[in-house]
Amino acid sequence: ASQARPKRHVAARACDRCRTNRIKCDDNQPCKHCRTRGLECCKGRPSERTDRPTTLEYPLVTAAAAGAPSCFPCESVALSSTVMAGDIETLRSRVSELEAQLQKRNSIELPPSSLPSPPDSVDANGVAQRPGRRQxxxxxKAPAHGQQEQYYYGPTSLDFFVHRLGNHLESNKHQPQLSDALQIAASLDQVPPARGDHHQMQPFTRRQEENLLSLFWQSYHSIFPILDENELRTHYNALWAADSATRKPSVLVDIILALCMQYSTAAIASGAIMVDIEPSHSGWEGRSLFDRCQETLQNQIIEPSIPALQCYIYSTIYLVNASSFTMAHAALSSAANVAHALGINHEPPEDMSDSRRSLYRRLWWSLYHLDSLLGLTLGRPYTVHSAESTLDASEPDPSSAPISTSNAAFYEGVNWSSYHYQAIRLLATIRTVAVLLSSKCNEAMAANNSSSIYSNSTQLETIASFLRQSVISLQDWVNEVPSPLRLRRKENGEPFSAAKCQIEFDTFAPLWLQRQRVLLELLYHTTLQYLYRTFIQFPSADNGSESLGPAIATTSDTNAVSALNHAMATINIVHQTLTETDLLNSWHRAYQYLWEATLTVIGYTQARPLCPFTTAAHQTLVIAIQALDLLASNGITAAGIAAQLTRELNA
Known part of the structure; x- marks a missing residue:
């Protein structure tokens, strides 16, 4: 008889690092691996596994793959009941390491805050960079119109995802023309068209301007509450002399009117608003007013002031709507400089009125909101950091909401400014996860001496598992969103779920609240795509076919499906909202949410053509085309180009 092989010694409890990286561990504390590398050695529960999806996810995904049901797997990230306590401890340990690194670089002790404080005060990755460190x-990419300088787009950006998709179409599908068309039309960062002779436009009458301003209070003012409504009305009335046909100049009124013109394309097309708008490219309606505002800000000596800060913030929003994100980022930097000069990032003096103190806080957190959005969309370093602020970030007292004559003060316990707080909490959490994920990617690449996270399957799994654990923190936000701000579903469907369930619109709710419900959920699904989309891996000579089988085999596969599910949820929400309401008819961000989700679904179908989920993905693209056509009919011409490109890629 052959001699029995000696029994291999197996550690009773592997440490978190060895288990995550699938390397041999021992019973020492710290273990040999952590001791030789000078790392913290932490041991969780012996039965936990962090290198694969949680047990609850397997039957959900497998059932969907086998039966292609009408409801897709719920991806509301409600995973706290299925993840072992040790997984949470692993994440906490990692966060503690990063916080310790930050404390060495920043000796300022920050006040307690109910908002997450992302470790973003050092750099975009949240950790001090060393020369030669893997990143x-x-x-x-060179922008259009012959610009010589190239722009950089980071891993979370749509442009980077489209770049990877384009390389796949060109190298593996041998479709270079389609790849070129995709990368030109798909970008959400467009160079503005050449300026025409806008200054010859006839000035508006007071009635025309007031018709436009009436749109502002129900739209952008309820999303970015950065001014006092009564103050603006008083300021506007003072611009008109009793016997004058035109008003006095005002940069603040100019940029607000430009936003209203940009928003009003559908209303003007239907005849609801009677204003003659100069011919312009889609998204650049009101260009003459925007240009006049910028020229005044740049050419005249304007001291830092609250109106100047408001102008820069509204200019940022205008440029985002026009899909000119790089220019928006530059405008935001100017806004941040003014805010720092005014000390907006610090708790206001006690002798300041309560309304003014509230305005200061809303201004700063609106900057943080836009900075988080732009940083994630472009994949670039953040400009506004929570570590620079000493503001109280706790939820404001509902009774302290700014007075609005246009929006009802309360509805079922929330006021018109409640969305502002919840959106910031969501973005702060997503931003924290994105910073930690970036640091984890760099750490894994350094450990494996690789230049890409896709070059090593074990490395990719480690990163995928880390993300899966990190997004658990979003569940607290989901649980704490007030019921009146939740977008209700029919047939007991859950809000903030990627399940394909019809929306139940509450037509009795105020218009501002109806729109806020839709926008908050779209923001949730879109920001999760930024994180999960990384794991849609396109086939290459190195990794072979990426087609999924009847079951989800790896955590990276699960993350890719999550990206698909959140993208399909976005498409379904936008489509139903456009067909049953007019809440998003002229909302340029709705087009951007829809187009970004459509490209995520297209990318998934191209990367995994044989996956069981791909059939449902193709069906959802048909819905996306219908929604894009609706937006095109409402004056957003870029949506028509996007619809045609989607038809070609979905053929």
Whole structure:
């Protein structure tokens, strides 16, 4: 008889690092691996596994793959009941390491805050960079119109995802023309068209301007509450002399009117608003007013002031709507400089009125909101950091909401400014996860001496598992969103779920609240795509076919399906909202949410053509085309180009 092989010694409890990286561990504390590398050695529960999806996810995904049901797997990230306590301890340990690194670089002790404080005060990755340190980079792309300088787009950006998709179409599908068309039309960062002779436009009458301003209070003012309504009305009335046909100049009124013109395309097309708008490219309605505002801000000596800060913030929003994100980022930097000069990032003096103190806080957190959005969309370093602020970030007292004559003060316990607080909490949490994920990618690449997270399957799994654990923190936000701000579903469907369930619109709720419900959920699904979309891996000579089988085999596969589910949820929400309401008819961000989700679904179908989920994905693209056509009919011409491109890629 052959001699029995000696029994291999197996550690009773592997440490978190060895288990995550699938390397041999021992019973020492710290273990040999952590001791030789000078790392903290933490041991969780012996039965936990962090290198694969939680047990609850397997039957959900497998059932969907086998039966292609009408409801997709719920991806509301409600995973706290299925993840072992040790997984949470692993995440906490990692966060503690990063916080310790930050404390060495920043001796300022910050006040307690109910908002997450992302470790973003050092750099975009949240950790001090060393020369030669591995870092996962995006790519450089020359913008249109012959610009010589190239722009950089990081890994979370749509442009980087489209770049990877384009390389796949060109290299593996041999469709270079389609790849070129995709990368030109798909970008959400467009160079503005050449300026025409806008200054010859006839000035508006007071009635025309007031018709436009009536749109502002129900739209942008309820999303970015950065001014006092009564103060603006008083300021506007003072611009008109009793016998004058035109008003006095005002940069603040100019940029607000430009936003209203940009928003009003559908209303003007239907005849609801009687204003003659000069011919312009889609998204650049009101260009003459925008240009006049910028010229005044740049050419005249304007001291830092609250109106100047408001102008820069509204200019940022205008440029985001026009899909000119790089220019928006530059405008936001100017806004941040003014805010710092005014000390907006600090708790206001006690002798300041309560309304003014509230305005200061809303201004700063609106900057943080836009900065988080732009940083994630472009994959670039953040400009506004929570570590620079000493503001109280706790939820404001509902009774302290700014007075609005246009929006009802309360509805079922929330006021018109409640969305502002919840959106910031969501973005702060997503931003924290994105910073930690970026640091984890760099750490894994350094450990494996690789230049991409896709070059090593074990490395990719480690990163995928880390993300899966990190997004658990979103569940607290989901649980705490007030019921009146939740977008209700029919047939007991859950809000903030990727399940394909019809929306139950509450037509009795105020218009501002109806729109806020839709926008908050779209923001949730879109920001999760930024994180999960990384794991849609396109086939290559190195990794072979990426087609999924009847079951989800790895955590990276699960994350890719999550990206698909959140993208399909976005498409379904936008489509139903456009067909049953007019809440998003002229909302440029709705087009951007829809187009970004459509490209995520297209990318998934191209990467995994044989996956069981791909059939449902193709069906959802048909819905996306219908929604894009609706937006095009409402004056957003870029949506028509996007619809045609989607038809070609879904053929």
């Amino acid at each position: 996962w980079q995006g790519f450089w």
